[in-house]
Amino acid sequence: MYTPHTEHEIAAMLERIGVASLDELMRVPEEVALRAPLSLPPALTEREIRSLFETYARRNEAVGYVSFLGAGAYRHYIPSVIPALAMRGEFLTAYTPYQAEVSQGYLQAIYEWQSYICMLTGMEIANASVYDGATALAESVIMAVNATGRRRVLVSRAVHPNYRAVLAAYCDGIDVAIDELPIGDDGRTELTDLDERLADHAHAAVVLQSPNVMGVLDPLPDERRASLAASRTILIATVAEALSLGVLQPPAAWGAQIVAGEAQSFGIPLAYGGPYAGFIATTAEHLRRIPGRLVGRTVDKDGRTAYVLTLQAREQHIRREKASSNICTNQAHCALIATIYLAAMGATGLRNVAALNLERARELSEAVCSVDGVRLRFSAPFFNEFVVDVGRPAAEVLDALRERRILGGLDLGRFYPEYATSILMTATELTTRDEIAALRSALKEVVRPHVAA
């Protein structure tokens, strides 16, 4: 479709090459030659492609429902200027900026992303992105394992279950064991046994997520920092809802040494799960262990400010089997989207949108908890999502809400059997009062008050 060759040109080129036909150049040994043409649907014109995919897109009816889904993927307002800039052809169709002289634009944008991530998390170094929050966590744990030489890691159960599943897959590969910290009654990680658990100095890191999967703020309390310091255990903070960084104490403030996060909330569409943009930010100590690309600012031979990929010798294309990671292609374009979002919003806009999230989530929680039979499950403060208990299997309630064209939230029982009657509900700046009212009315019809036995 996009091949420009005329028959005449093909003939001229074959002649220049010195072969009679293209078949000669395509020859493969008999044993591996294709037996029959590929069996694929016939080619479509561009018009037919658009029509076909519009049909498919229409079948995703969920986008027309009122939604209170979150849990690691958030519906946020994307200012028009973001796709307008991000989809510029130069940004979209450039490769990794290995030739710095003709890639100053992208390199500078990534330097700005690295800077923004450091400002938001309070850390000293951030890389040019990794695939998503889950792989950021897995790579962070690998960093901690390499830094300490220890092969166990202590992970809160309140870390996003998808992230923990990915971590488990990676740890299986490198023979690192995962121990769990339980979730306490207030929705935060239960830390009373922490000293004991760390006493044998066997853990490379402790992993906490804040806000955690229950929506509650779950930073390491100050009085616990001593345990980690004494046992020389690294604190890894996971951030799944990056918008929270606009208003909450950054992970550096509560002692994180590595931050593994997801930047989807910064202008990246939901897109059924991807592509998103993970980030890893650390203290200066881990500079040489951080995976992925790094952009540095330097000068060119005439003294002009110039940006360049640096410390590449740690990476796979040079270090090969001794590389700190195998990551090559990252999520640069998604990181660019996030950078443009942060530039357009600025501190004022970011603080404001984060505050709107706080506001709407509280309106939502008040509204739903005013329904008989629905109660707030956890007492700890939350950002933009929270858990309610509905007194009966969450799946049933959510099904009934779905019949009313409402996606009420996430069935926590899907990941935590002990919370099978609980729903994780999310509100963002896009949640309207009408939507909240609709959910409240629907819940009144659907939830029956629990009759005490």
Added chain:
Amino acid sequence: MAQPQDLLYSKEHEWVKLEGKTAIVGITEYAQESLGDIVYVELPKVGTRVEQFGAAGVVESVKAVSDLFSPIGGEVIEVNTALENDPAAINRDPYGAGWMFKVAVADRSQAANLLDAAAYERLVAEAAS
């Protein structure tokens, strides 16, 4: 090219100067030239034991990372801390200011496993061809 005659060499392009019970270790002119601009060195900690030809650290340049192997076994008694802020000293003066670490030699007879200047010069000539 002529290598300093009073040194011994390993196949991994390290040099060692034996001074009584102490050995001073660095990398050769050929090594620093192949690596290019050196940006970072990871030296062994004082007090660690190194084996002859065992891993002792890492040298990182803009385009490559190379493992450092100790040409002689023993205990590391001193490291050149100036290289932390000025790794380029290895490029400028690999046999002098670019020295890397000193070892208290455990077994002097290990020197027999190393190349003298002439043998190392032949090795370099072969590698360059």
Added chain:
Amino acid sequence: MSPHDRTGEPLIFETGAPGRGTRYLEEAQPADRFLPPEMLRDTLPLPDNSELDVVRHFTRLSQRTFGIDVGFYPLGSCTMKYNPRVNDDVASLSGFRDLHPFAPDDLAQGALRVMYELERALSEIFGMAEFSLNPSAGAHGELAALLIAKKYFRERGEHGRTTVIVPDTAHGTNPASAAMVGFKVISLPSDARGRVSVAEIEKVVGPETAVCMMTNPNTLGLFEDHIHEIAAVVHRAGGLMYYDGANANALMGNARPGDMGFDLMHVNTHKTFTIPHGGGGAGHGPIGVAAHLRDYLPVPRVVREGERFRLSFDEPRSIGPVRSFWSNFAHAVRALAFIRANGAEGLTRVSRLAVLNANYLRVLVREYLEAPYDEPCRHEFVVSAQRLKNETGVRALDLAKALLDRGFMAPTMYFPLIVPECLMIEPTETESKETLDAFAEALREIVETARTNPEAVTSAPVTTPVGRVDEARAARQPDLRWKG
């Protein structure tokens, strides 16, 4: 201020003023109404810029960025072909763009259908039994596939399978991925013809062999003609064959890794299937497996039941997921759009013309740079500037930089490692004969200049926004973020 002038673009942090930003949303109440102050951050040192300043800043940055849309991008091993705009259009339809990954299956039938169709299409194109769209990049796919191999052997009680064989021409991610999964890497020397020889592989396979990772054509652009025997040798030793799909653009409709004996593979859809590279990602690295390995694929699987589709998480032998949600779905849309636009005939033509373009460029370029393997290539070829370096001191790097001055992106340099002063050139099928002629002429002129006036080449580039960058300084004094 023109994008071509050589004064720099300020950082976004160096412009702006507090409160200058644009109001995109309504005003919120202050955060301390909702949370106690000790939970809130004290400062947020981000700049506030007007929307116009943001637009100018990023527009100018884009103008200082070279993409396929700007000019010829012959990066070997990267397949920098034209990224059709219609793919972006359909990927950003609201029904795809705004779909939450936790949307119930029956309300996401369009998305599930896209995923299922893409998996089936890739299986057919590459001759594998089944595909998973879970991994986010080629290297990520390699990791997932190696986790599959590890689990496969563990379940069979074959705990001694600890090594992965990788040719010395392999892409760096291959050994790096193997190391990430705890395998020991054995490097296989290429023979005089630039290929993996059966004799060499027989020397290194054994009961400790887990996987042999290869790409075909290899990174020299040459077809591994003994691949069938090599696969047989590895299988006899009880190992698995892994196909690195980076060079898949050379063989669609012509040969299939599944038929060559590969048990596992990844495909870089940002190479073969036109997903935009976006400055280094996001990519997409779907993995395919032979039938006996399908149970190990990452979760969730996409299951078809009549005309309905659903996600299945109930896969007890799966290695688990390797990413947070189901796939880089927006890219799955793009890849499927490309496949549906081409059909079997179109994809076959894509590969044939990729091979034609590479051979045409090869015979032009070999007039003045040595082709170390002087035979027909597939979709890419390598040349060496070693002789030029010996005669004039001008190296591959200098040729690359001089090309930038003439409006071309440079080819891949210094890879694969076995060719000294290497340039790896992959034109792709979307380039016209005129472009190839112009590139060959530019390279010829640069080589000639190298002989008459080497300074002019070693000082390049001189017309770009910056000249050669002091990389040593960047690494010695890392400045990785703005500090104010």
